Amino acid sequence: MTADSILDDRTSSDFDDDFEPFDLEGAPELEPERYLDRELSWLAFNQRVLELAEDPRVPVLERANFLAIFASNLDEFFMVRVAGLKRRIMTGLAVPSNVGRSPLDVLSDISAKAHELQERHAAAYQQLVKPTLAESGIRVITWAELGDVEREHLRDYFSKQIFPVLMPLAVDPAHPFPYISGLSLNLSVRVRNSRTGRQEFARVKVPQMLPRFVRVDPSESIEDAGYITLEDLIANHLGDLFPGMEIVEHHVFRVTRNEDVEIEEDETENLIKALEKELLRRRFGPPIRLEITDDMDDVTLGLLVRELDVTEQEVFRLPAPLDLGGLFDLSRLDRPELHYPTHVPTTALQLQPSDSNLRADVFTAISRQDVLLHHPYESFATSVQAFLEQAAADPDVLAIKQTLYRTSGDSPIVEALIDAAESGKQVLALVEIKARFDEQANISWARKLEKAGVHVVYGLVGLKTHCKLALVIRQEKGGLRHYSHIGTGNYNPKTSRIYEDLGLLTADDQVGKDLTRLFNELSGYAIEKKFKRLLVAPLHLRKGLLKLIAGEIRNAEAGRPSGIRIKVNSIVDEAIIDALYRASNAGVPVEVWVRGICSLRPGIPGLSEHITVRSILGRYLEHSRIFSFVNDGDPQVFIGSADMMHRNLDRRVEALVRLTDQNHLTEIDSLFDLAMAETTSSWWLDGSGEWVRHATDESGHPLDDMQNRLMQQIGQRTRSGQRPRSGSRR
Template sequence: MTADSPLTEERSSSDFDDDFEPLDEEGAPELASDRYLDRELSWLAFNQRVLELGEDETVPVLERANFLAFFASNLDEFFMVRVAGLKRRIDTGLAVPTNVGRAPLDVLADISAKAHELQARHARAYQDGLKPALASAGIRVVSWDELGETERAHLRDYFARQIFPVLMPLAVDPAHPFPYISGLSLNLSVRVRNSRTGRQEFARVKVPQMLPRFVRVAPAESVVDARYITLEELIANHLGDLFPGMEIIEHHVFRVTRNEDVEIEEDETENLLQALERELLRRRFGPPIRLEVTDDMDEVTLGLLVRELDITEQEVYRLPAPLDLGGLFDLGRLDRPELRFPPHVPATAAQLQPGEGKIRPDVFAAVRRRDVLLHHPYESFATSVQAFLEQAAADPDVLAIKQTLYRTSGDSPIVEALIDAAEAGKQVLALVEIKARFDEQANISWARKLEKAGVHVVYGLVGLKTHCKLALVIRQEHGELAHYSHIGTGNYNPKTSRSYEDLGLLTADEQVGKDLTRLFNELSGYAIEKKFKRLLVAPLHLRKGLLKLIAGEIRAAEEGRPAGIRIKVNAMVDEAIIDGLYRASNAGVPVDVWVRGICSLKPGVPGLSENIRVRSILGRYLEHSRVFSFAGGGDPQVYIGSADMMHRNLDRRVEALVRLTDPGHLAEIASLFDLAMDAGTSSWHLGADGVWTRRSVDDSGHPLADLQNKLMHEIAGRSRTGKRR
C-alpha cells in the first residue's frame, strides 16, 4: 500500500489492544523526573497569549476589547473550576493530581502569584492601552466628573426610569445578616452614617446583570463619536436616592468568584437528570475562592468582606476600576464594523455546491461520489453539516438518524431537524450530554424538547461524558441500507461554527457507518463492542492506539524509513503520550505539536526532546480541531476527532477519532501543518523553560504571515474555482 492509495486493508482499533506492544524502554535512558510543565501554570500562560492579543496595537480596536473580555471570562472559569477543584481536594484531604512533583499548596501559591500578576497586567492593558485607543476611535468611556449638567440631567432621568426600580439595597445590621453574594456578580459596598444616631452601617447594592454594562451618555451623539459611563459608576452617583436621609461615607466595587465545579455522584439506580438539576442548585452556593475589589477600598470594608466571605489574603485581588472587564463584550458589539476584523463569509465546500440550475445541493449524492473533508469556519457549517441533517430529516428514503449533542445553540436548526425527522416518522436517536460544563441547564431543556417530539433521548454511559461528535444517517437505496456519517472535531453548534476552527468528515464509507452503528448501540444500550475498523475510541482504545502509532514511528526511524509525528490539539497533558513523544524524539523522530492551550511537554531539552517543536496559534478564530498524523514509514496514518491529550478525554470520556484515507485529504492536512510550523508564520514558540515567545515579525520588522488569513483566502479561492486537493 502506497502513500497515495486509498485504504484497502481493514485496520481495527482492537488491533491496538490485542497485539499492543508498549514502547520499548529496554536500554533507553531513564526520562528526567522534572520532564513535565505544570498544567495550571501552562493554562495561565495560554490566557496570557490571549491577553497579548488584547495588547496588540495592530489588532482592530473592538477586537482588542473582545480579547480582553475573553481573558476575563477565561480567568473566571479557571477559578470556578480548576482553582476551586484544587482547593476542594486540598481542604477535604483528597489526593491532588500533579505532574510536577510539588506540594499542592506550593502549586496553589504559584497559581495565585501568576494570577495576581496577570490581572494587574490586564487592568493596565485596559487603562493604558485599550481605553485611549477606543477614545481615538470615538468610543469614550468617561467618569461622572467629566460630564456637564445637561448630560447629568439626562442620566439622572435614565437612572430614575430604567435602573432605580430594579435595584435592591441590602442593609447589614443586627436585624439584617450579611447577604448572600452571588458568584461573578458586580456589587457596590456602601458605608453610610445615620444622620439621627450618627451610627455607621454597611449595605450592599448588586449591579443588575441584565442591564447594559456601558450606558450611553447622550443618545443624540453620533455612533462614531459617543461617550459611555459604566453602569456601576452611574449607580454609585445616585446612592442618595437609595439611602435617603443617610450620609454616604464610602462606596467601592467588589466581585466574588465561587466554586462552581459540579460533581455528580452517579448512581445507576438514580435518575441522572434529577441528580444533575439538584447539583446545579448547589452550584450557586459554592464557597468563595476569589475576591476582587477596587484598589481604593478602605480597610474597614475590606476587613468586613474578608471576614464574612471567609476569604484569605492570597485570594484578594486589588485592581483599578472598572472590575469585570468581561463587560467589554458590550463595547465589542457596537455597530462600528470598521473597527473589527474584515467580514468573512464562509465558503460552501466545492463538492457541496449546487449543480447548474439547482438551488440546493444533493448532499447524499456528493458524499457518495467522494468523502468530503470540511474545514470550518472557512467552509460553511450551514451548507454542509446543517444541510446534511436537514436533507436527511426531509428525505422520505431516510429511515433513521443518530446524533450526539454535547453543546448546541439556542433555536438550533440541528435540534429542529431532529424534531422534524421524528415527527415525520423516522427513527431518531439523540445522545445528549447533559453534563457538559456550564451548558447543563440548556442541554436539559433540549433533551426534554426532543423527548416531547418523539426523539429517543439517552444520556450516555454512567461515569463517562460523551464528548465525541458523531452523526449517522441510514438511508434506503435500491433495496439496500446505506450509511452516511459525519465525524467532527467540534460541536453541532451553528453559532460557534462561525468562530471555532474545526474539521469534519462526511463519508458514505460502509465501514465507518458500521463502526458508528456499533458505537451508538454501545452508547444507547448494553452492547460492549470492542472492534472498530476506522475509528479509535476512548476510553478503552484511544491512548493505546496512539501509543502504538508512536511506537511504529520509532521503529520506522530505527529502520531508516520515513518517520514523523504531527499532532494538533487544544491541550497536551497526558503523561503516557508525552513520554511516548519524548522516546520518539530520542529515537530521531521529528515531532511537531501544535497546541492552543495547555502543554505540559517540554520541547528542545537535550537528551529528552531536542527533536520536538511546540507552537501555538491564536487569532480571530479559536483553534479547536484535533489532528493526529503519523508518517507510517511511507503509509501515512492520519486521524481527526474530538479528543485532547488529557486524562479526562482518554479515561473519562467517550471520544472518537476517524482515520482519513483520501489522498487529497492527507495532502491537505500535511499542508496545514507545514503552514503552521513554518518560520514565516506568526505563532508562539514554547521553550524548554515553559516560556512562550511570540514571533509575529521577522528580523526586519515585517509582519509574519497570519495562518488564518491565509486559509481564508486559499479556501475562498478554491471554492470559487470548484477545485480541491
C-alpha cells in the same frame, strides 16, 4: 486475501487492548523533571490571549473582545481548576501535581501568576485599549467628567430605568450579611445615620440584566459617543437609595465561587434531576476569589474578608472597572471599521450545486467521494446542517443517530431532529447534559426532543460523551446505506462561525458500520474493543496512538521515513508525552500544534531536541484535533474530538476517524506546513515553559496570519476541485 480483508485485518489488529507498545526494560530513563505544570501552562495560554489584546495591529473592538475573553476564561479557571484544587486540599484528597509540586505550593504559584496577569490585564485596558477606543470615538468616561446637561439626562435615565430594579440590603443585627452570588458585581456602601451618628454597612447588587456600559447621550452619533459604567452611575445616586443617610464610602467588589459541578451518578437515579439539584447548589459554592477596587478602605475590606471567609492571597486589588468581561457589550458595537473584516464562509466545493438556482443534493455529493470540511472557512450551514436537514426531509431516510454535546437553544440541528421524529423516522439523540456551564440549556432542549418523540439517551454511567458523530441510514436501490459525519467540533451553528474545526462526511460502509455499533453500545451498556476506522476512548484510543508512535520509532531506527504531527487543544497525558520523548530520542521529527495547555517540554537535549511546539491564536478559536503519522510513506492521519488529557482518554467517550482520501492527507499536511512555518505568526514554546511570540520578521514586518491566509485560499477554490497548496510536502 482481498485488498479489503488486508485493510480490515490491519486496522482491526492495530488497537488490541493487550498491546504493550514499548519495551521499557533496558531503555534509558527519562529525566524526572520532564513535564510543565498544567495550571501554569493554562495561565500562559490566557497570557497569549492578553497579548492579542495588547497588540496595536489588532482592530480595537477586537482587542476589547480579547480583554473580555481573558476575563471570562480566568473566571472559569478559578471556578473550576482553583476551586477543585482547594476542595481537594480541604478534604485531604489532594495529590501532588503533574510536576510533583504539593497542592498548597501549586495554589501559591497560581495565585502569584494570576495576580500578575490580572494587574497586566487591567493596565492593558487603562493604558492601551481605553485610549485607543477614545481615539475611535468610543469614550468610556466617569461621572466626574460629565457636564451638567449629561448628568441631568443620566439622572432621569437612572430614576426611570435603574432605580426600580435595585435592591439595597442593609447589614445590622436585624439583617445578617447577605449572600453574594458568584460573579455578580456589587457596591459596598458605608452610610452614617444623621440622627445617631452610627455607621452602617449596606450592599447594592449591580443588576446583571441591564447594559454594563450606558450611553451618556443617545442623541450622539455612534461614531463619537460617551459611555459610563453602570456601577459608576449607581454609585453617584446612592442618596436616592439611602434617603436621610450620609454616604461615607462606596466601593465595587466581586466574588468568584466554586461552581464546578460534582454529580454522584448511579445507574438508577434520574441524571437530569440530579443535575438540576446540583446546578442550584452551584450558586452557593464557597468563595475562592475576592476582587476589589484599589480605593477600598481597610474597614470595608476587613468586613468583606471576615464575612466571606477569604484569605489575603484570594484578594485581588485592581483599578476600576472590575469585571472587564463587560467589554463584550462594547465589542459588539456596530462599527465595522473597528472589527475584523467580514468573512462569509464558502460552501465546500463538492457540496456546491451545479446550478446556482438549485439546492445541492448532499447525499449524492457524499456518495461520490468523502468530503473533508474545514470550518469556519467552509460553511457549517451548507454542509453539516444541510446534511441533517435533508436527512430529516428525505422520505428514503429511515433513521438518524446523533451525539449532542453543546448546541444553541434555537438550533436548526435540534429542529431537524424534531422534524425527522415527527415525520416517523427513528431518531436517536445521545445528549451529554453534563457539558460544563451548558447544563441548564442542554436539559431544556433534551426535554424538547423527548416531547417530539426522539429517543434521548444520556450515555454511559461515569463517562461524558464528547465525540461528535452523526449517522444517517437511507434506503437505496442496493439496500440500506450509511451516511456519516465525524467531526472535531460541536453541532452548534453559532460557535461554528468562530471555532476552527474539521469534519468528515462519508458514505464509506466501514465507517457506517463502526458508527452503528458505537451508537448501539452508547445507548446500551458498554463500549466493545475494536472498530475498523475509528479509535474510540476510553478503551483503546490512547493505546492506538501509542502503537502508532511506536511504529514511527521503529521506522526511524530502521532508517525509514518517520514523523509525527499532532494538533490539539491541550496535551497533558504523561503516557503520550513520554512516548513522544522516546520518539524524539529515536530521531523522529515531532511537531505539536497546541492552543492551550502543554505539559511537554520541547527542545531539551537528550529528551526532546526533535520536538517543536507552536501555538496559534487569533480571530478564530483553533479547535480541531489531528494526529498524523508518516508511517514509512503510507500516512496514517486521524481527526476527531479527543485532546491528550486524562479526562478525554479515561473518562470520556471520544472518537477519531482515519482519513483515507489522498487529497485529504495532502490538505492536512499542507495545513501543518503553514502552521509550523517560520514565516507564520505564532508562539513558540521553549523547554522552560516560556512562550515567545513571533509576529514580525527581522525588518519589523508582520508575519503571515495563518487564518487570513486560509480564508483567502479556501475562498479561491475552483469547481475543478483543486485545493490551493499552502506549502510543500516533506
